[in-house]
Amino acid sequence: MHTEETSHVQVVPADKAKIKKIWMTAGILGLITALEFLIAFTVPHEMEMTRVSIFIAMTIVKAAYIVGEFMHLKYEVKVLFWSILIPMIFVVWMLTAFMYEGGAIFDARY
Amino acid sequence: MSATAHSIENTGKSIWDGGQSPLKASYGKLMMWFFLLSDAFTFSALLVTYGMIRFSHQAYSGTVEAFTFSQEYWPIPEKVFEAVPFLHGMSLPLVFVGIMTFILIMSSVTMVLAVEAGHRMDKKAVEKWMLWTIIGGLTFLGCQAWEWSHFISGTGGGGASLSWNEYGPSDFAALFFFITGFHGTHVLSGVVLNFLIYYNTVTGVYERRGHYEMVEKVGLYWHFVDLVWVFVFTFFYLV
Numbered sequence: 001m002h003t004e005e006t007s008h009v010q011v012v013p014a015d016k017a018k019i020k021k022i023w024m025t026a027g028i029l030g031l032i033t034a035l036e037f038l039i040a041f042t043v044p045h046e047m048e049m050t051r052v053s054i055f056i057a058m059t060i061v062k063a064a065y066i067v068g069e070f071m072h073l074k075y076e077v078k079v080l081f082w083s084i085l086i087p088m089i090f091v092v093w094m095l096t097a098f099m100y101e102g103g104a105i106f107d108a109r110y
Numbered sequence: 111m112s113a114t115a116h117s118i119e120n121t122g123k124s125i126w127d128g129g130q131s132p133l134k135a136s137y138g139k140l141m142m143w144f145f146l147l148s149d150a151f152t153f154s155a156l157l158v159t160y161g162m163i164r165f166s167h168q169a170y171s172g173t174v175e176a177f178t179f180s181q182e183y184w185p186i187p188e189k190v191f192e193a194v195p196f197l198h199g200m201s202l203p204l205v206f207v208g209i210m211t212f213i214l215i216m217s218s219v220t221m222v223l224a225v226e227a228g229h230r231m232d233k234k235a236v237e238k239w240m241l242w243t244i245i246g247g248l249t250f251l252g253c254q255a256w257e258w259s260h261f262i263s264g265t266g267g268g269g270a271s272l273s274w275n276e277y278g279p280s281d282f283a284a285l286f287f288f289i290t291g292f293h294g295t296h297v298l299s300g301v302v303l304n305f306l307i308y309y310n311t312v313t314g315v316y317e318r319r320g321h322y323e324m325v326e327k328v329g330l331y332w333h334f335v336d337l338v339w340v341f342v343f344t345f346f347y348l349v
Binding site for chain 2: 009010011012013014018019022023025026029030033036037040041044045051052055056058059062063066067069070071076077079080083084087088090091094095098099101102103105106109110
């Protein structure tokens with residue numbers, strides 16, 4: 001009975017190129033994470049600014065791959081793409097404002 | 111000018127006047143996107159709070175080798191998170207959190223494969239990949255439970271609570287509990303949603319419906335959880 005119910009559904013065979021692209025993206029994400037580890041233990045803590053900038057850049061690249069490929073945003077209509085991305089400007093401002101604020105609290109304390 | 115553009119001009123209507131989908135996505139998918147945007151603000155607020163509070167505390171200034179825990183300055187994360195289950199007493203900085211990151215990335219991959227299988231109406235493949243995604247999520251939660259219990263019981267210096275901890279200023283542990291806890295709650299609800307999708311797939315709900323769009327919608331949520339972890343990993347553990 002179960003087979004009868006499902007027999008009319010046509011299963012399309014997998015597109016090899018598509019599957020390959022998914023694993024490629026996964027490979028890139030894994031590789032960047034491995035690189036982050038390498039940098040965490042090879043670049044000395046005295047070069048804090050370099051470390052932090054590299055980590056942030058790599059995080060943004062990883063985020064772009066996850067949102068663009070896995071969440072498929074890259075292939076959505078442009079209006080949808082920008083409606084999601086442009087509001088993130090507020091986060092950039094929030095980050096700037098609160099880091100400044102944190103520094104000011106530090107100065108008041110010490 | 112094409113014929114369609116001409117007729118739009120004549121009636122004074124644009125694609126935004128209704129009857130069409132200008133964003134070429136279903137209502138449910140759009141609402142998931144905008145929910146995730148609002149959730150991104152919440153997580154950003156938590157991570158920015160971490161940055162601000164860390165900036166307002168003294169930083170450790172000596173060498174990494176000579177580092178000791180003190181309430182006077184913010185700890186170096188790799189000195190706090192260096193334990194791995196079954197390898198008691200060994201110093202393996204960030205190894206366990208690295209394993210957790212790989213688990214979550216892998217479960218994101220199996221989720222994409224489930225969505226891809228859904229597009230092809232391949233019920234068996236959707237079941238298989240959804241199951242792997244659920245297993246990945248549960249493994250991650252198990253790892254986090256271990257990490258929390260290790261963090262709370264500590265390494266002999268008194269451990270950690272919301273008001274005090276052996277690793278650094280009291281805010282350090284409070285932020286750890288808040289940020290990884292809020293993320294872990296998202297993972298937990300993601301696992302529950304994934305299980306519902308898996309159940310509906312197995313019982314043939316989506317096959318009868320004729321499409322697997324629900325897998326896509328919950329997939330978006332699951333990838334978002336992975337995305338947040340990428341940021342938590344960088345800002346809490348690496349920097």
